[in-house]
Amino acid sequence: MSSLTDLKDRIDTKTLNMVLLTFATGGIYTILWLYRNYSIIDEITETKTINDTFVIWIAVCVGLGSLFGSSYDQALMIIGGILSIASTVLYIVCAFKMKTCLQNYVLNKFKMEFPMNGFYTFIFSIFYINYCINDLGKLESRQRVKSSEYENIAQQLEKLAELKEKGIINEEEFNSQKAKLLNGNV
Structure with missing residues (x-):
């Protein structure tokens, strides 16, 4: 390839x-x-x-x-x-x-x-x-960084969902933290 x-x-x-x-x-x-x-x-x-x-x-x-x-x-x-x-x-x-x-x-x-x-x-x-x-070589490395950032956000969202399911955080706290993660404010 x-x-x-x-x-x-x-x-x-x-x-x-x-x-x-x-x-x-x-x-x-x-x-x-x-x-x-x-x-x-x-x-x-x-x-x-x-x-x-x-x-x-x-x-x-x-x-x-x-x-x-x-x-x-x-x-x-x-x-x-x-x-x-x-x-x-x-x-x-x-x-x-x-x-x-x-x-x-x-x-x-x-x-x-x-x-x-x-x-x-x-x-x-x-x-x-x-x-x-x-710049094509740099594009590949930027894409790898972006992919790892998305994987990290997905893992954090899974942890938040677990905390919500266990009752450690409520729906409002879950939605607040989720919004922060998706907007890149964490």
């Missing part, structure tokens, strides 16, 4: 490195990361997110947007701006496809919720996806 960290282990890109390399290469690194890793994401999650053509369109929009945007011709600058916006939209579409893919993968394969912020997906797109992939 595959592990929750397989995706993280195969992609193995620290988000800070990704951001720095993207700035250092004028955006080229993000395109290379996407081209190299979308197939790994698709393979592990057994879901189709994007394809080579999608990545090429991002590269074309980024490249031509930069080229035309630095022109002295007003019309070319406008075209460059439109192409830059188009590349941003393509990145956002890709990020949301990968977000859905990752959430479904974790839910269906490991029976865990994987909360990913839609706002961050929109603003940080591929960077946030990489961050979430790196």
Whole structure:
């Protein structure tokens, strides 16, 4: 059986490195990361997110947007701006496809919720996806902690029920303590 960290282990890109390399290469690194890793994401999650053509369109929009945007011709600058916006939209579409893919993968394969912020997906797109992939290992440990907390609460509720059955506490005290346990106030 595959592990929750397989995706993280195969992609193995620290988000800070990704951001720095993207700035250092004028955006080229993000395109290379996407081209190299979308197939790994698709393979592990057994879901189709994007394809080579999608990545090429991002590269074309980024490249031509930069080229035309630095022109002295007003019309070319406008075209460059439109192409830059188009590349941003393509990145956002890709990020949301990968977000859905990752959430479904974790839910269906490991029976865990994987909360990913839609706002961050929109603003940080591929960077946030990489961050979430790196966070998969922590998700597993958080899930274990949450499970043990639920088991502890269940045991305490059983003890309270026993105390009530034995007449040590009355119905009102039982309900009060039960409410405290379920609300996390104990």
